[in-house]
Amino acid sequence: MKYPPCGGVRGALYSPAQLQRAHDAIVALKPASELHGSLAGKTVVVAGNSPTLNDAPWEKLNRFPIIGCNRGLRxxxxxxxxxxxxxxxxxxxxxxxxxxxxxxxxxxxxLGSDSLFQPDVLLRGPKGNLQRLAQPTPDFPMYVYHIGTQGQKNAQAKMVGRRPAPTLNFTTFDKGLESCLNICGSMIQAACIMGAKSIIFTGIELKWKSEEESHFFGGGRGAGAYPQNEDTVKYILYCLREARKHFRRVGIGWANLSPVKDCPFASVFGDQKRLK
Incomplete structure (x- = not known):
């Protein structure tokens, strides 16, 4: 659907009519709930965008369903x-x-989150950058899912850093997915909802190797990526530990192929190469 981007960051304006137009366009997209159980019983690869993506054994991994993210198609x-x-x-x-x-x-x-298109959902970025504003929905096929902080909001809520403790969703796209402040959280929740029995992680560390080599394509900052800070890493790790609890509870196996041992992701999912 063709219409100008609007809203979506602090200071970027939008009208009630533009908000309604975005809502109508989102409703017209295929719901991600159509994918429930579509990977039932399968081993699934969950691939990030770190430099170690270049070293993964794709000649072996390409036989599995592969869930990528962000700029992975490069x-x-x-x-x-x-x-x-x-x-x-x-x-x-x-x-x-x-x-x-x-x-x-x-x-x-x-699979795209509805926040890509919602003018009233404020994400990071300057209002002068049109790629940070809420976008029109695409003319090509996609499935939309809801994303947002699902954590408790009451005064007694457990806090992770300065944020309420999140509640991850491993069962249905009919409810929102916890953002986890990182796309790996959405990928894990989505893989579980689609029925993955085992997950192979690759290209995920949550730690930049360097400014020049933060992603598999080189420096990420020039492409609009940014490193995690101590507060956000604490929140992400809480989410990952909740995912690990779920894996153990329902019997989902995992392996982490990243060779990087000294990183936040490996502190939760380890550096083992064989499925547990």
Whole structure:
């Protein structure tokens, strides 16, 4: 659907009519609930965007369903089956490059959060950057899911840093997914909702190697990415520990292929190479 971006960051204005138009456009998209159980009983690869993505054994991993994220389509040689984006900046870049449309029209499953398109959902970024504003919905196929902080809001809530403790959702797209302040949280929740029995993690550390080599494509800051700070890492790790509890409770196996041992992600999901 073609209309100008508006709202979505602090100071960017939008009208009631623009808000209603965005709502109507989102409702017209395919709901992610159509994907319930679509990966039931399967081993699924969950792939981040770190430099170690380049070293993963894709000749072996490409036989599995692969859930990628953000700018993952820039990496050649990966047979992504799913791509998840909840950040407007990578969404705009991949949309404008044509990669996202080609993926979606070529049989790939694109899952996008409704926050990509909602003018009243404020995300980070300056209002002068059009790629940070709430975007029009695409003309190519996609599935939409709801994202947002599902944590307790009352005064007695357990706090993680300065934020209420989150409640992750592993069962249905009919309810919102916890943002986890990082796309890996959405990928994990989505994999569980779609029925994954085992998960192979690759390309996820939650720690930049360097400014020049923070992502598999080089420096991420120039593309609009940013490193996590101590407060957000604390929140993300809480979410990951909740995911690990769920894995153990329902019997989901996992393996982490990243060779980086000294990183936040490995502190939760370890550096083991074999499925547990």
């Amino acid at each position: 990496k050649k040689g990966i047979n992504y089956t799913h791509l998840i984006i909840a950040d407007r900046h990578p969404y705009c870049q991949e949309r404008d490059s044509g990669r996202l449309e080609a993926f979606a029209k070529g049989g790939g499953i694109f």
